[in-house]
Amino acid sequence: MNLDSIYDLKIEDISLGYVYNLKKQNFTCIFCGETFDEGIVYEDNHNFITAKRAIEQHIEREHNGVLKTLLSLEKDITGLTEIQSKVITGLMEKKESKKLAEEMGISPSTVRTHKFYLQKLKRQSKIFLTIMNLLELQEEEVESKELLKNEKLNEELLKSSCETNSLHPFFTQYNLK
Numbered sequence: 001m002n003l004d005s006i007y008d009l010k011i012e013d014i015s016l017g018y019v020y021n022l023k024k025q026n027f028t029c030i031f032c033g034e035t036f037d038e039g040i041v042y043e044d045n046h047n048f049i050t051a052k053r054a055i056e057q058h059i060e061r062e063h064n065g066v067l068k069t070l071l072s073l074e075k076d077i078t079g080l081t082e083i084q085s086k087v088i089t090g091l092m093e094k095k096e097s098k099k100l101a102e103e104m105g106i107s108p109s110t111v112r113t114h115k116f117y118l119q120k121l122k123r124q125s126k127i128f129l130t131i132m133n134l135l136e137l138q139e140e141e142v143e144s145k146e147l148l149k150n151e152k153l154n155e156e157l158l159k160s161s162c163e164t165n166s167l168h169p170f171f172t173q174y175n176l177k
């Protein structure tokens, strides 16, 4: 699974598990790269289905759904501890805190604490992501301003050299007289 490009995607696209390419008019699975062409009718259990339906089924059947696939990724990618992953899996399976606690060998109050912490992490992640996005925008703004400044400076230099009818400083190093 090559996930390098997953970071360039929007949360909405990652949630779907696939991206739509307007130019190629096809759907691509973000986990394995399999594509489904919109111009083709796919067959499924003696039924004819659209490419969109086909990729949705592909995500469910081949990858067990987006949530499970994301949860199965390495800790380094998800940032979740093993316990946190288990609690989220429990929530996904709609297990009660008591039952989940039994299965995990911890107390129900600990499960509740983990659930509370996960909600807190979600709120913090939103703020963190916004901060980093703003920082990126700010850096881009500075870069484009510098570029504009350099362009203006070059223009002025050229203008002044033309006005005084002397050679541009750049040429003097060749001892042109």
Ligand SMILES: [Zn+2]
Pocket (backbone or CB within 6 Å): 029, 030, 031, 032, 033, 034, 058, 059, 062, 063
């Ligand atoms: Zn796939």
